[in-house]
Amino acid sequence: MTTAHSYEPDSRLIGTVADGVYAPREDSALLVDVMYKTGLALGSKVADLCTGSGVIAVNAAAQGAARVSAFDICPKAVRCARTNAQLHEAQVDVHLGSWARAAEFGPYDLVVCNPPYVPNDPHCESLPSTVGPARAWDAGSDGRLILDPLCEAVPGLLADGGSLLLVQSEFADPRKTLESLSAAGLDADIVAWEWIPFGPVMHSRAQWLEDTGRLQPGRREEELLVIRADKP
Numbered sequence: 371m372t373t374a375h376s377y378e379p380d381s382r383l384i385g386t387v388a389d390g391v392y393a394p395r396e397d398s399a400l401l402v403d404v405m406y407k408t409g410l411a412l413g414s415k416v417a418d419l420c421t422g423s424g425v426i427a428v429n430a431a432a433q434g435a436a437r438v439s440a441f442d443i444c445p446k447a448v449r450c451a452r453t454n455a456q457l458h459e460a461q462v463d464v465h466l467g468s469w470a471r472a473a474e475f476g477p478y479d480l481v482v483c484n485p486p487y488v489p490n491d492p493h494c495e496s497l498p499s500t501v502g503p504a505r506a507w508d509a510g511s512d513g514r515l516i517l518d519p520l521c522e523a524v525p526g527l528l529a530d531g532g533s534l535l536l537v538q539s540e541f542a543d544p545r546k547t548l549e550s551l552s553a554a555g556l557d558a559d560i561v562a563w564e565w566i567p568f569g570p571v572m573h574s575r576a577q578w579l580e581d582t583g584r585l586q587p588g589r590r591e592e593e594l595l596v597i598r599a600d601k602p
């Protein structure tokens with residue numbers, strides 16, 4: 371069994387990924403690493419919203435979380451997250467349903483989330499299904515379909531002194547995330563970032579993002595950001 375004492379970021383736990391479930395990528399890894407470096411999971415009651423394969427939830431357990439609840443709307447993801455929790459002997463309660471269900475089991479010391487945040491053109495979709503499940507990343511024309519209601523709900527999910535760690539792309543208006551969280555009474559800041567080359571999803575959106583003035587012509591990389599917000 372992996373314990374908090376043996377856990378190192380280099381031994382980040384991934385497990386298996388079923389067809390139709392988001393395979394952990396750079397955003398997942400960045401969030402797991404920030405969670406480790408901040409030590410926020412240790413001894414905490416944690417909620418992993420939008421859990422997918424369960425990678426963040428399982429790592430939270432491995433980093434010494436006292437209790438982990440995870441949520442996803444996709445039944446395949448829920449099955450996959452349960453399998454990965456079992457595989458790593460991690461105590462994770464995986465719930466089928468919207469991230470908003472987390473309110474039923476809160477409040478939490480730590481809320482972690484890698485939500486869908488990729489802007490999509492509502493009039494056009496041409497990605498082959500082999501790329502993965504669109505609901506794992508598509509988030510409306512501004513990328514904020516989940517981010518906006520989430521920012522509003524977070525203060526109600528957190529215990530006093532609790533924290534949010536959220537990963538998102540530069541293309542989903544991180545400034546708005548910071549402003550919304552601050553307006554809701556949290557101390558919010560960007561605590562980590564990483565530049566990554568476009569994958570197939572962003573490549574398929576590049577022309578549209580250029581046409582709508584959100585991407586400099588020819589640029590094919592994006593910045594991922596981790597935002598931390600603390601409840602006083």
Ligand SMILES: C[S@@+](CC[C@H](N)C(=O)[O-])C[C@H]1O[C@@H](n2cnc3c(N)ncnc32)[C@H](O)[C@@H]1O
Nearest residue numbers: 392394398420421422442443444468469484506
């Ligand atoms: C980008 S993936 C992240 C998966 C995983 N946390 C990771 O970091 O690898 C987003 C996940 O959110 C789920 N999802 C989409 N909308 C949701 C909602 N309203 N409530 C809960 N989960 C949702 C998708 O099914 C998908 O598994």
